[in-house]
Amino acid sequence: MNRPHPNSPVELPADDRSTSPVTGYTRAHWEAAADGLLKAAWQWATPNSALLDLPGRPSASGVRSDGLEGYARTFLAAAFRVAGAGGKDPHGWLDRYADGLTAGTRTPGRDDTESWPLIRDHSVFGQPMVESASVAIGLRLTRPWLWDRLDPAVQDRAVEWLRGALRHTPAPNNWYLFPYSVAGFLESVGRGDAETARTRERALDLLESWYRGQGWYADGDGRAFDHYNGWALHLYPVLDAHLSGDSELSAHYGARLREHLESLSLLFGGDGAPIHFGRSLSYRFAAGSAVGLGALTGHTPLAPGTSRRVISGALRYFLDRGATGTDGLLSLGWHGTHDATIQPYSGPASPYWASKAFVSLLAPADHPLWTATEEPAPSEGPDRVLALPAPGLLVQSTRADGIVRLHNHGSDHVRPHEGESAVQDDPLYSRQSYSTVTGPTARGNAADNHLAVVVDGARSGRRAIRPLGAGGGDGWGWAASWHRPVFAGGAPMVPGLRVESVTVVRGRYELRVHRVLGAPPGARVEQTGWATGPGSAVASALHGLHGWESQDEVRAPQGTAYTPWAVLPRLGTEAEGSVLLVALASLTAEPGAAVLDAVVSRVNADGDTVEVCWAEEAATTRIGFGPVEVTVEHG
Template sequence: MGIKPIAANPLQSKRDLEQVFRELAEPLLPFYSAGGARLELDGSGAGQTVDVAGMEGFSRIIWGLAPLAAGGGTIDEDLLQVVLKGITNGTNPEHEEYWGEVSDYDQRLVEMASLGLALAIAPNRLWEPLSQVTKQHFYNWLNQINERKVHDCNWLFFHVLVNVGFYKLGLPYAKDQLGANLDRLEQFYLEEGWYEDGTSGHCDYYVPLAFHYCGLIYSALMKEEDPKRAERFEERAILFAQQFVHWFSEDGRAIPYGRSLTYRFAQGALWGAFAFADVQPFEPGAIKGLYLRHLRWWFQQPIIASNGVLTVGYGYPNLIMAENYNAPGSVYWGLKAFLPLALPDNHWFWQVEELPLPELPAVSVQQAPHLVICRDSERDHIAAFNTGHLTSNEHTHTSAKYEKFVYSASFGFNVPRAEWGLSQGAFDSMLALSEGDNLYRVRRRNEQTSIDGDLLTSVWKPWRDVTITTYLIAGLPWHLRIHRIETARELDAAEGGFALPLNPSLVVSQHSVSVSGMTGFGSSGITGIYGYERAELIYAQSNTNLMFPRTTIPTLRAKLEPGSHVLISAVYGEPGKDDAVQSDDWKKLFQVTIKDDQVRAVSPLGKFITLPFK
């Protein structure tokens, strides 16, 4: 059909974005079921059944199709007809592809949200063409969400979107339950625009791509009916944007952190939602730049299979990092980023000139998500330093996704491939501890956490009789880590730096307690200042890093007898670095004094710690 490859698309105009949607959606046509109600993609299994996974894939295309229809864009007629057929058959209790009766906490409750959005913004293309019988079936199937329980977290917004869709069409809706769910969502609000994802939940990408994204849609659609809540959603989203902008580099990439990262360009969906709601946290051109550069960066990555289907993974196809709920079609939640297609051609978002990032400070302290974001503008490198959390969960690779000491937008991070040894564990940006049996434990949750400027402190217990107090002094390209360890057992300790992508140009510099690697990508290194015995490069097993299939991790090693210990290291990471790292360059940024059985460290912002060795 003459569509340019996505990587060659300049992504500057509304027409360009429409073209990208078609390039993503049209290769899916052969994978719709005979009745059109399921998207049957091969490749992997997930926690939900195959039929539910197929329904999930079907619904997630609607996140892009509904805005395209609402904005008057050209829709491939074959795609439109198969979607209308899918709705007809999927909601018909007598059809073999009926989507079924849903239960409490059912995955299909999540997938109803895009259909609710379609009813609200694109009824002329996705509702009116249906027969009266199908309309009733469609309503009945969606209305099950008003009879079922949803998880007490961002899922409440899915109920909201369905009922807003009903309301906009003049259909019966659960007014009282809608209000109750909106009130419950208020209780997850923390500060500075942040929500927690449920009681004691984490602050991650679900805040922008679920809470604020849906909140801004609600504001845009229900401002007249619920003006005070709409205004509150907008004010909080603006507050949040002042912190969230620090998660993005100038070239468009964002910091990989937390779960559900296979949704990829959904990371930047919020910037499009601001346009949809006519809310401007920054200059209009800056919002547009954030949005478009993010999409451009993603479509330069090898994330699309040869048949045109998006893969599960992050920077490349990778099932190791996937969640239990990531079916092959799950990745199309990324189409939430296509909401601006609903805007008319003359909207300010499509008319203004794209601008670079707003001027940002080198350090952003973000208390609610427990992070300090550092920015090296010269190298366009951003990293999130992390105290960790007081709670944990059972999601896949929780320690790797929420408890590393630092997350870099350039170096990415690793998840473990198996439990045996440092190569399988792939412990970048972590302190890993073993009882000499080659089975390592890392931080999973914390007893205490605090942030004071660029000084982050956490207390954690990998065993009941091992207590570790970790101090991070944030910075780029160097940062400091200090651990005070009180242990009743003998331990092997391994401290990992940033994972460096492997290629044939790797140059290694190694000394007794210092090791670094340099490739065409950049440099990564670690220096033992106190307590470590040796340094080495750990060659992590393949496909453990989210960004690069093969990586090596500069690592310090030590053996700890029962008692009290202090470990101090300086960690280095700099993309684009093309000369050797000097192992003592950290001294230009940090002051560390060790004498009289005490260590004193001072940060660039003047924060300091003093602690005894014994």
């Protein structure tokens, strides 16, 4: 018998610690979680089931689009749930979605209680194009039990509505995979033609141009690398190839998924949390969808028990921390509601893209994903450092506390046509480092993990991030980048001002080295560390090693997704011309961790070169600029 979760109305079976010794979750828990989320959402359906008008502030696209979003995103969860059970539908979910499809497509675009909005260009309230993909995939997954039983007239209306996605312009990023998925469904039910073929070819051509290597895609023509890799750029083509049985496409995109999972699987902490980085974080456990898809299709480097540990850990992490309110609905936020985490395009039903995680239910009950005994997640193994030159990221995990840290030297979410504007930097991309136990501070608060140049009282932001390389060796790694400081107040930039940054990690330590070039007279430079809350189980430390003159703490009254208010350590110094700055940072939950002033025995800075001698072992790290080179010598 299922019972209510202590922090959520979702009813789950008792923990099963025999095959799932870490999370206690089995396939039955996943089915129950899907049912619980659907049950809560369906309380807000319109009379004929076409829209799910969940409560909350509307998105920028308006309430009708939000209602379609509620229908489409929950349909995805129901489709994975029913298709994975071979059509068994004990709660009658598909009857409701069939009724909604019938009502929603009767008079699209009409301003009434049930009609769906038309699909238009992304620049004209284009959110329905996003939702068309979930509708199409849901119909494709449940074809024998829903689509094939519809009246032919309803099928024709649905096809005409869906074709709007093929005839309008997507946003210049992963959105091209939405009409791609619609076209895949249309072809699967005998409605393919030159229009569907052209749509699919265009999407795959763009996907090739966005591939950067090491299993990572840019989300568009810029340098945005984030969770959209897993829950969109890999999910749609690999799932499409799996459903169509196209072995050639499956091999091509599956190989990239396998390589992506080498790094993505490390971005989940020992507590199950995904890395808190990038936009749309309210999709929460969707971060594990690529892991489940890899296990389903066989395109994964992970053992089945490891895959289940990762996906179940993420699901449990959020259910245990109040991701659903007392009404059972997923909230806009991280643990609970958190305004600074959300984007203007997010509405009350947006968090239900978390439904993508239930792709794992397509693996039947006797699949190794569900029958194998859970094995430790990659972050629960030995300390790991993974350098990713393609996206310009550096991953650092420590076994003692299960924390994973991501040092960002390549992902900026600046679209090519935007150039380097002085728009406020985006906390979800612009910070130097992110983790599984801390979040960035909100706009308007002191920025965590940030190197700012202060000119005439204005602090600089970090917009376009230009990678300078990444690499490493046994137990250590580095990544480097440069950026042009820009200012939201006063002059937008200072001619010749440039910051080159290198992060070197080993164990729990982060060596942060910056070369500031062209600082004007009267300028000041500040470096902040990790933001943590009072009484936090994690400790943030920042220690100046060279070039820094002062040290203090600064408050962030709006806190982070993890704490209602936060403090962060800060270093400062006056600067003019060229300066070389070296600091040591740490984020740890390890009891009795050594203080940072005892970690480094000596620092030599000479021109463009820094040498750091570590006290704990006979090792010297050398960082050279122009070009950037990082080496470690032992003995």
